[in-house]
Amino acid sequence: MPVQPTSMTYGSSYDTTSSSSNSPPLRQAVKLFTAAAIGFTLLLLSGLTLTGTVIALIIATPLLVLFSPILVPAAIALFLITSGFLFAGGCSVTAIAALSWIYNYATGKHPRGSDRLDYAGALIADKARDMKERAKDYGHYGQGTAQEATYGS
Numbered sequence: 001m002p003v004q005p006t007s008m009t010y011g012s013s014y015d016t017t018s019s020s021s022n023s024p025p026l027r028q029a030v031k032l033f034t035a036a037a038i039g040f041t042l043l044l045l046s047g048l049t050l051t052g053t054v055i056a057l058i059i060a061t062p063l064l065v066l067f068s069p070i071l072v073p074a075a076i077a078l079f080l081i082t083s084g085f086l087f088a089g090g091c092s093v094t095a096i097a098a099l100s101w102i103y104n105y106a107t108g109k110h111p112r113g114s115d116r117l118d119y120a121g122a123l124i125a126d127k128a129r130d131m132k133e134r135a136k137d138y139g140h141y142g143q144g145t146a147q148e149a150t151y152g153s
Contacts, residue, residue, distance in 0.1 A: 104111040
């Protein structure tokens with residue numbers, strides 16, 4: 001079955017002609033002037049920002065050198081205090097999450113991961129039962145050996 005070409009409308013995404021080639025020269029000149037003005041303004045602002053940063057650094061350097069015996073230990077202490085608070089907050093959030101999980105598990109809501117805990121508990125109970133049986137067997141074995149030793153002497 002042959003494919004019928006669809007009709008294309010002007011301005012659709014299939015239009016291959018450029019809209020800038022149809023615009024008059026005055027419109028292109030205004031676009032160029034606007035782009036140049038915006039670019040020049042941004043270039044001027046970045047230059048002013050760089051100049052202000054350098055001047056602030058020149059002014060602040062002697063102050064930083066003079067106050068560095070105070071500022072460096074203060075910065076270290078501030079870092080340690082901040083990291084301590086963040087660590088304590090993280091531990092608190094973890095403890096609350098763990099207590100919430102334990103509460104949900106104890107109330108029978110089966111939180112995420114409870115099946116693993118049940119499996120591990122059953123596995124430990126099986127191993128404990130096996131060890132109890134082995135201990136009984138060794139006790140009987142040791143008792144028999146002790147009786148043989150007393151009868152043999």
